[in-house]
Amino acid sequence: MAEATANGLGQHALHAAHAPDAATAAVAHAEVHQEHPIKLYLVVWAWLFILSTCSYLVDYFGIHGYLRWSLILIFMMLKAGLIVAVFMHMAWERLAMMYAIILPPILVLVFVTMMVFEADYTLLTRIAFFGPGP
């Protein structure tokens, strides 16, 4: 999909396939309208329901440890991906825009790593001064 939207020509061709009048309008305004079949939205909607149910069941059945955390993260990333890609139409946007919006939040992971070390250190000092928890 990234290859198809990598250049303006590809994007126009993509939309011409979906709606002929949208393609002509896009040429006139040099801006692309997002028009996709309703079925696509319904399928994504159904998947979001299924994934939400799955993540709720993780808690309902009381799964613990690494299996719980990895399941939560997998369902979360799948849901987030579907919302951003289809509902927010990111999959059909220009690659320059995709990278400009999606890369910066990923860099937050560096901040996460720093704070994990910092929080561990805080916990260690608290245990050293106040003793283990009550």
Add this chain to the structure above:
Amino acid sequence: MAETTMTHTSQMEPRPAGWRGIAADWASDQRAFKNVSWGKAMMWIFLLSDTFIFGCFLLSYMTARISTRVPWPNPSEVFALRIGGSEIPLILIAIMTFVLISSSGTMAMAVNFGYRRDRRKTAILMLLTAALGATFVGMQAFEWTKLITEGVRPWGNPWGAAQFGSCFFMITGFHGTHVTIGVIFLIIVARKVWRGDFDTGRPGYFTSRRGRYENVEIMGLYWHFVDLVWVFIFAFFYLW
């Protein structure tokens, strides 16, 4: 002015794929996002900044939860509801999740019907989205009331680590505010659609600019973002 500086993609030479294409788009004197309208690009950049705000909230929650010696209250039990004589864990939060996802679905359909110039369906779907959003806020108010009566405060709670309350009120409160603002703007844009502002080119009240059906999509971006943030809050705060 805006018209003359606009780069027409139809006259533009094709770009190489991948990183070289991105560099070509950003290089020299031109619009970086080519065929993306300024309204949509600015909404995305606003959402990016909002991502950092929520990211910082979730980060501080993570830091508080890792660094406390006192056990964290079990969200599965804290948010359980007694229905029909048995405790069902996290049920209210699950229902809230489904309500918000449904509102995202109706919003996506509204955007679609907007581009098909179906005023009636677009407005109705947007109002349905607003109603679902208001339901979500209502359930959140119920949840807050329940927790406050049980003794949860920003400085303490009956079950464990004191930071639980402050994290809960900050994160869900900020998200609820976003939903509320979204509901208000959904109603405003739905009214414009219903009146046919985007067909007749009636100037906006604040901006005096003519709106287009793309405004519905931009409104949709905000609304889907609210849903997106809830996905992360649900995973990290309620399920973790």
